[in-house]
Amino acid sequence: MQLEAMYQEVILDHYRNPHHKGLREPYEGEAHHVNPTCGDEVTLRVHLDGSGQDATVADVSYDAMGCSISQASASVMADLIIGKPVKEAMAVGEEFLALMQSRGRDIAPDEDVLEDAIAFAGVSKYPARIKCALLAWMAWKDATARALGEAS
Numbered sequence: 001m002q003l004e005a006m007y008q009e010v011i012l013d014h015y016r017n018p019h020h021k022g023l024r025e026p027y028e029g030e031a032h033h034v035n036p037t038c039g040d041e042v043t044l045r046v047h048l049d050g051s052g053q054d055a056t057v058a059d060v061s062y063d064a065m066g067c068s069i070s071q072a073s074a075s076v077m078a079d080l081i082i083g084k085p086v087k088e089a090m091a092v093g094e095e096f097l098a099l100m101q102s103r104g105r106d107i108a109p110d111e112d113v114l115e116d117a118i119a120f121a122g123v124s125k126y127p128a129r130i131k132c133a134l135l136a137w138m139a140w141k142d143a144t145a146r147a148l149g150e151a152s
């Protein structure tokens, strides 16, 4: 299980040294999401450049507490979507959601799209942990919807 060990290492690495962590200004949308089954919490802010269909994710900042999977996922997500057009970032989110819903089946996740997020492939085998991995993504979707609502 060399691959699984490598994935574990990626997750632990992001957990120990989270990227883009901390709440920053300015921001147009904020969301607070809780995963009660595990006790994870995340407060996440989105700063967009532009508005509507052409908006770009200028920054994603967050404060998270909870298990290693939820925190590592927020770090990986911020890496993946900062600088991307919102539409493209949403597509990455859909790809990650599909991976989480694969229940460990071999769906051959697209590493070019998901980058470090493929490390969470093994998590999809544990239904209780899927919410941990998706928490930040859900908060980001929510915060972005608010940001777009305010911008238009």
Ligand code: ZN
Pocket: 035, 038, 039, 040, 066, 067, 068, 069, 070, 132
């Ligand atoms: Zn958790």
